[in-house]
Amino acid sequence: MQSTTTAPVAIVRCADYELSAVETAVRRTIDLLGGMSTFVQPGQRVLLKVNLLRPAAPESACTTHPAVVAAVAKLVAEVGGRALIADSSGGPYQAGLLRTYYRKCGYTWAAEVSGAELNEDVSSVQVAHPEGIVLRRLDVITPLTQADVVINLPKLKTHNLTGLSLAVKNLFGVIPGMVKTGYHGKLQPQERFFEGLLDIYTYVRPALNLMDAVVGMEGNGPSGGDPRPVGALLASTDGLALDVVCADLVGYDPLAVYTTATAVKHGLTSGRLEDVPLLGDELAPLRVPDYRKGMAASVDPGLLPKGLRGAVRVQEEEGGQHRGLVHRALYDWLGKQFVVVPSAGPNCTGCGVCARHCPVEAITIVNKHAYMDLDKCIRCYCCHELCPQLAVELKMPWLGRLLTRK
Ligand code: SF4
Numbered sequence: 001m002q003s004t005t006t007a008p009v010a011i012v013r014c015a016d017y018e019l020s021a022v023e024t025a026v027r028r029t030i031d032l033l034g035g036m037s038t039f040v041q042p043g044q045r046v047l048l049k050v051n052l053l054r055p056a057a058p059e060s061a062c063t064t065h066p067a068v069v070a071a072v073a074k075l076v077a078e079v080g081g082r083a084l085i086a087d088s089s090g091g092p093y094q095a096g097l098l099r100t101y102y103r104k105c106g107y108t109w110a111a112e113v114s115g116a117e118l119n120e121d122v123s124s125v126q127v128a129h130p131e132g133i134v135l136r137r138l139d140v141i142t143p144l145t146q147a148d149v150v151i152n153l154p155k156l157k158t159h160n161l162t163g164l165s166l167a168v169k170n171l172f173g174v175i176p177g178m179v180k181t182g183y184h185g186k187l188q189p190q191e192r193f194f195e196g197l198l199d200i201y202t203y204v205r206p207a208l209n210l211m212d213a214v215v216g217m218e219g220n221g222p223s224g225g226d227p228r229p230v231g232a233l234l235a236s237t238d239g240l241a242l243d244v245v246c247a248d249l250v251g252y253d254p255l256a257v258y259t260t261a262t263a264v265k266h267g268l269t270s271g272r273l274e275d276v277p278l279l280g281d282e283l284a285p286l287r288v289p290d291y292r293k294g295m296a297a298s299v300d301p302g303l304l305p306k307g308l309r310g311a312v313r314v315q316e317e318e319g320g321q322h323r324g325l326v327h328r329a330l331y332d333w334l335g336k337q338f339v340v341v342p343s344a345g346p347n348c349t350g351c352g353v354c355a356r357h358c359p360v361e362a363i364t365i366v367n368k369h370a371y372m373d374l375d376k377c378i379r380c381y382c383c384h385e386l387c388p389q390l391a392v393e394l395k396m397p398w399l400g401r402l403l404t405r406k
């Protein structure tokens with residue numbers, strides 16, 4: 001049975017990243033939910049789970065903006081908590097790399113101005129999660145297990161696999177480094193991966209989720225898209241409710257975010273905006289209806305000629321049973337024509353980062369160029385997400401392009 005989302009989402013306008021303006025807006029957002037003292041007690045260790053996808057400048061809108069991180073950390077200190085900034089970025093999880101990422105993403109500065117610590121412990125532990133749907137044991141970064149409180153600080157971005165990267169998706173970063181690649185590989189078909197993301201969310205259960213949507217990323221996210229001002233901070237104790245509101249904010253049907261659609265199937269949320277109480281500033285004037293969507297991993301079956309819709313559904317569900325006249329293999333082939341595939345473009349330097357992170361070893365480097373074996377490829381898009389040159393292009397196969405005009 002589906003539960004109705006009841007936790008409120010606070011929305012506060014915030015035009016830019018000028019520190020004092022961000023501090024005012026962050027304080028107001030959290031005050032709408034009862035204030036930081038509701039979530040943090042004196043002496044508690046508070047893990048701030050930022051989005052540290054890659055060493056990108058704050059203005060690229062790839063990572064949680066350091067002004068937001070600093071403002072939250074200052075509030076944590078104000079109520080006597082000890083903030084620790086942490087994330088396991090894409091790629092290897094090493095202290096030296098983390099220091100570089102912190103510097104480039106502005107977190108070294110955020111730590112200096114707020115008194116927060118930067119995590120350099122790159123160890124991990126295995127934890128039990130008996131209520132998990134597909135993950136009953138999880139590998140997580142050690143500081144997560146040592147924290148008294150987790151505050152989730154996602155960045156609003158398009159995402160080629162999940163539709164949007166929001167509060168639930170942001171927590172994938174508590175899985176250490178290359179272990180993430182293994183999760184992509186073992187959680188197949190893709191719906192199991194979305195269930196795994198929900199398991200990570202229900203294990204971590206952040207006390208508070210605060211979305212940096214002052215400037216989001218549109219288009220080719222989560223790493224190669226373009227900054228797009230949205231002008232808002234949003235927060236909730238319920239990450240699923242926050243994801244529903246954030247999707248609506250940028251013109252997405254909340255169920256077009258696959259983590260939310262999967263959560264609806266498991267009765268974790270209704271996925272309906274009307275079930276979420278809203279606090280603070282009006283949502284409607286902040287909506288960005290022309291937010292440029294990413295290249296969705298698969299097309300909306302409703303866009304296809306009727307006879308082909310089943311093919312896409314079979315491909316999306318894979319485990320689903322098709323009992324029609326057309327043989328399953330043909331349906332599988334047809335379905336794949338509507339799922340985007342990766343290929344390395346002219347900017348590829350042959351560095352091999354994508355090959356090292358491909359969970360099914362589908363990438364080979366020949367003459368300093370990456371080649372993807374699409375028969376092996378499971379369409380996880382890690383190569384697209386992690387390529388330092390942003391050289392991996394995603395394209396719909398020709399039949400899909402022809403029939404959907406995408
Ligand atoms: S596609 Fe990107 S990550 Fe892969 S080899 Fe080329 S430059 Fe490196």
Ligand code: SF4
Nearest residue numbers: 358377378380381383
């Ligand atoms: S080739 Fe890219 S999209 Fe395909 S499985 Fe490997 S990393 Fe994932």
